[in-house]
Amino acid sequence: MEKSVGVAGRREFLKGAAMIGAAAAAKCGMAMMPDEQKAWDKYNAMIIPRPEGLLEGEPVLQAPAPDSMGVAFAVTALANGFAELADNPAMEKPVRFMAEGMPLAGIDDRVLRVRMTDLRPGTRYWYRVGAAKLEHPVGYWTKPSEIVWGSVHSFVTPGANAPSHFAMMCDTHAAFEQMARTTKLYRKIGVPLVVWNGDVPNSLMNTKDDLVRNYLVPPENDGYAADTPIVLNRGNHDFRGVAANRLGEVMMTRLPGERRARHAALDRNFAFRMGDVALIGLDTGEDKPDHHPANGGFSRFTQYRQAQTEWLKDQFLRPEIANAPYIVAFVHIPIVELWPGANPGTVLEDYATWQKECADMWGGVLTANRVQLVLAGHIHRYRHDAATATRSWAEITGGGRGGSTYQTLVECKVDGGELLVRVHNVDKGGIAGEHRFKPRAVGA
Ligand SMILES: [Fe+2]
Ligand SMILES: [Fe+2]
Incomplete structure (x- = not known):
């Protein structure tokens, strides 16, 4: 299974003065324009409260195949979706999948669909779904909330070695x-x-x-x-x-x-x-x-x-x-x-x-x-x-x-x-x- 990197794991934004310093040090025409610095500041200043009630109901496992499993779930606001999958009920060493879609994940304000891939046939897995609410503090710049996770469930993949x-x-x-x-x-x-x-x-x-x-x-x-x-x-x-x-x-x-x-x-x-x-x-x-x-x-x-x-x-x-x-x-x-x-x-x-x-x-x-x-x-x-x-x-x-x-x-x-x-x-x-x-x- 290939680990998908979640949005939250990619945030590397420089904050306030640190950004100005970094830009000034470049000395080759890369200095930050004042408007852009304002944008960074506005982006970083926005605190998104934990979006309680973002997940609506339990997830629906679907389109099962010997090496993949789909899961869709309803949300109440614009969000990106995730599923974490593990081979143990304690969810140790999970693999994370992002909502289906490449290069843009399938963000939506009502339904999120995640495909868990590279699975083994006839095998029990445990999983949970999660969603991060998306806000737009500056134009199209999108900022996610923390991920709200649902409870852990499990399934068995189909296959010739699955239960008949x-x-x-x-x-x-x-x-x-x-x-x-x-x-x-x-x-x-x-x-x-x-x-x-x-x-x-x-x-x-x-x-x-x-x-x-x-x-x-x-x-x-x-x-x-x-x-x-x-x-x-x-x-x-x-x-x-x-x-x-x-x-x-x-x-x-x-x-x-x-x-x-x-x-x-x-x-x-x-x-x-x-x-x-x-x-x-x-x-x-x-x-x-x-x-x-x-x-x-x-x-x-x-x-x-x-x-x-x-x-x-x-x-x-x-x-x-x-x-x-x-x-x-x-x-x-x-x-x-x-x-x-x-x-x-x-x-x-x-x-x-x-x-x-x-x-x-x-x-x-x-x-x-x-x-x-x-x-x-x-x-x-x-x-x-x-x-x-x-x-x-x-x-x-x-x-x-x-x-x-x-x-x-x-x-x-x-x-x-x-x-x-x-x-x-x-x-x-x-x-x-x-x-x-x-x-x-x-x-x-
Ligand atoms: Fe009918
Ligand atoms: Fe019918």
């Missing part, structure tokens, strides 16, 4: 009280990673604050991802409202090094191992065709799905994916026809209950590679469609907010030489269903 254990929640739809039952449950179980499989908001996201409230500081759910990295896989509602395409300001994208150059635009698809299981994230997009007036003529979901098809094929060329004993793919909208005549998402009427374009493009690729399971959401109820003679994978959908159904947490864990999938009924408690999958043939 994760979970899916979906369709939380800003029903924060109900969502809290889910987030408490996975923390109680000790699930090391959660895929948030779409439809996070309920209504339009028109401002950055809408994004912050939905993804970063959801009421009743503080700390939901402080120790449990979240992998966000968007649903149709995550694309709605004029701020939807600013999601990257709040929830970090995957690092470019995770994909080949020709897939550069696909910055949210993921494929990585959690122990014996490879997780693959595919984005089904909106639930209406591109020519639907709701999309305003600026959506390209069909093209996006096609691009993901090429990306998906490439994932099976990676040994760590091709050789995984189990493969679980994530989609938001189901890709199994739910019943004859169910809306396939290609017509103008109503909205998709399943995504036929994605089924046609991806279903065969998944079968050709003996994928065992697809986890979906969108229909707000638990449903299991078993594999068939022509389809290698089963599909399990999770429950969602409201209605006559119940919210689910779909927990996946390798147990006794099989992948055990437990569907938790979050609202009533207990297990709604269990499914087991055998290892796939590798190298066939």
Whole structure:
């Protein structure tokens, strides 16, 4: 890990008379102009009080990868952000990372995003986030406060040596009280990673604050991802409202090094191992065709799905994916026809209950590679469609907010030489269903 130098560590400003003396000693036209000396004096005279309340809520771990981890957190004033990382809970000999951005760190007055890099796969780390409030005593000259640090949390990086254990929640739809039952449950179980499989908001996201409230500081759910990295896989509602395409300001994208150059635009698809299981994230997009007036003529979901098809094929060329004993793919909208005549998402009427374009493009690729399971959401109820003679994978959908159904947490864990999938009924408690999958043939 490379140590990033914090702003506070670089302050070398000369003060008052010392500066005048230094300039006079130069004797070669470098004497400080009076106005500049005034600027230095003003800069140095400004005392920034410790910015209490600068950190809003606990941090949200996100975009986990075997060698990196993102973390974003909300702030209440213009600030630079930091994360300190250590291999011990006492935080001895920490490595410090600055908010992502080069050469300018990503300072912001609402959200700070830090990427912790050069990590080891399948390894537990401890970390804390911090922020320094920024003031401008003189023009653009920026002065930071002391760093305010949050509490210490921990996480485990993904990788083939990580626990074969994760979970899916979906369709939380800003029903924060109900969502809290889910987030408490996975923390109680000790699930090391959660895929948030779409439809996070309920209504339009028109401002950055809408994004912050939905993804970063959801009421009743503080700390939901402080120790449990979240992998966000968007649903149709995550694309709605004029701020939807600013999601990257709040929830970090995957690092470019995770994909080949020709897939550069696909910055949210993921494929990585959690122990014996490879997780693959595919984005089904909106639930209406591109020519639907709701999309305003600026959506390209069909093209996006096609691009993901090429990306998906490439994932099976990676040994760590091709050789995984189990493969679980994530989609938001189901890709199994739910019943004859169910809306396939290609017509103008109503909205998709399943995504036929994605089924046609991806279903065969998944079968050709003996994928065992697809986890979906969108229909707000638990449903299991078993594999068939022509389809290698089963599909399990999770429950969602409201209605006559119940919210689910779909927990996946390798147990006794099989992948055990437990569907938790979050609202009533207990297990709604269990499914087991055998290892796939590798190298066939
Ligand atoms: Fe939904
Ligand atoms: Fe949906």
